Amino acid sequence: xxxxxxxxxxxxxxxxxxxxxxxxxxxxxxxxxxxxxxxxxxxxxxxxxxxxxxxxxxxxxxxxxxxxxxxxxxxxxxxxxxxxxxxx
Amino acid sequence: xxxxxxxxxxxxxxxxxxxxxxxxxxxxxxxxxxxxxxxxxxxxxxxxxxxxxxxxxxxxxxxxxxxxxxxxxxxxxxxxxxxxxxxxxxxxxxxxxxxxxxxxxxxxxxxxxxxxxxxxxxxxxxxxxxxxxxxxxxxxxxxxxxxxxxxxxxxxxxxxxxxxxxxxxxxxxxxxxxxxxxxxxxxxxxxxxxxxxxxxxxxxxxxxxxxxxxxxxxxxxxxxxx
Numbered sequence: 269x270x271x272x273x274x275x276x277x278x279x280x281x282x283x284x285x286x287x288x289x290x291x292x293x294x295x296x297x298x299x300x301x302x303x304x305x306x307x308x309x310x311x312x313x314x315x316x317x318x319x320x321x322x323x324x325x326x327x328x329x330x331x332x333x334x335x336x337x338x339x340x341x342x343x344x345x346x347x348x349x350x351x352x353x354x355x356x
Numbered sequence: 357x358x359x360x361x362x363x364x365x366x367x368x369x370x371x372x373x374x375x376x377x378x379x380x381x382x383x384x385x386x387x388x389x390x391x392x393x394x395x396x397x398x399x400x401x402x403x404x405x406x407x408x409x410x411x412x413x414x415x416x417x418x419x420x421x422x423x424x425x426x427x428x429x430x431x432x433x434x435x436x437x438x439x440x441x442x443x444x445x446x447x448x449x450x451x452x453x454x455x456x457x458x459x460x461x462x463x464x465x466x467x468x469x470x471x472x473x474x475x476x477x478x479x480x481x482x483x484x485x486x487x488x489x490x491x492x493x494x495x496x497x498x499x500x501x502x503x504x505x506x507x508x509x510x511x512x513x514x515x516x517x518x519x520x521x522x523x524x525x526x527x528x529x530x531x532x533x534x535x536x537x538x539x540x541x542x543x544x545x546x547x548x549x550x551x552x553x554x555x556x557x558x559x560x561x562x563x564x565x566x567x568x569x570x571x572x573x574x575x576x577x578x579x580x581x582x
Contacts, residue, residue, distance in 0.1 A: 314388060323397045332444060339446040346363040
């Protein structure tokens with residue numbers, strides 16, 4: 269079945285599987301798209317948790333907890349060798 | 357155990373890609389730009405703290421020295437936020453790397469020295485000799501003062517690196533000691549209390565930033581304005 273909307277302007281979730289390869293090839297400004305995605309994500313989080321009249325500490329602590337989790341994952345390889353104390 | 361101890365200070369690598377740049381950029385996310393006259397709570401608190409700090413730091417300067425205020429306040433905010441983020445468990449603190457601190461210290465110190473040389477050559481050269489020295493001591497004292505001048509950037513960098521690194525190491529060690537002593541419960545409470553105290557004192561890593569910028573500030577003041 270033919271798509272009504274031109275292929276180039278569709279977002280990723282609307283693209284059919286057959287058209288996926290040509291969709292990927294047709295996307296220009298990949299770098300700008302990634303940067304735009306990061307910017308949109310940042311502003312979504314900011315407006316939801318920080319930019320309120322009576323903001324609370326939840327936004328900041330979620331961010332810090334995510335950073336902690338990220339650092340833990342990043343250094344898991346070295347932490348794997350630490351066993352709990354065997355002296356008993 | 358030795359390799360384990362220094363593992364947190366190695367440059368962080370995730371699936372083979374060094375993510376050091378991302379971690380250095382991270383604190384900038386935590387300082388949003390104020391858009392309105394009255395902002396949200398986060399920005400208001402940050403604005404109040406910045407105003408407090410900048411008044412404290414820059415009020416002792418002449419207008420010419422106060423042109424440096426943006427540089428110094430952003431330096432202060434960067435080091436403070438980086439050190440505070442490094443207090444989280446498992447995180448990487450960029451200021452533990454000597455390379456970064458020397459990269460911050462040498463250009464700033466050189467800037468102050470060259471500013472003084474350019475604008476008040478006689479005055480900045482005169483700083484090499486304290487007032488009222490006996491005549492026969494003058495050559496030796498000039499040499500000593502020159503050495504102390506050139507040691508300033510090294511001292512700035514090494515001070516910051518050593519303090520933060522030593523604090524982190526100490527916390528690791530004492531934490532491990534506590535875990536090891538868990539079964540001998542008499543000493544455990546004492547050591548846990550020492551950890552708590554040390555952690556609180558280490559929160560005054562922010563005071564170290566104060567020391568950093570203050571030292572830089574004193575140098576700028578003396579070279580530029582007096």
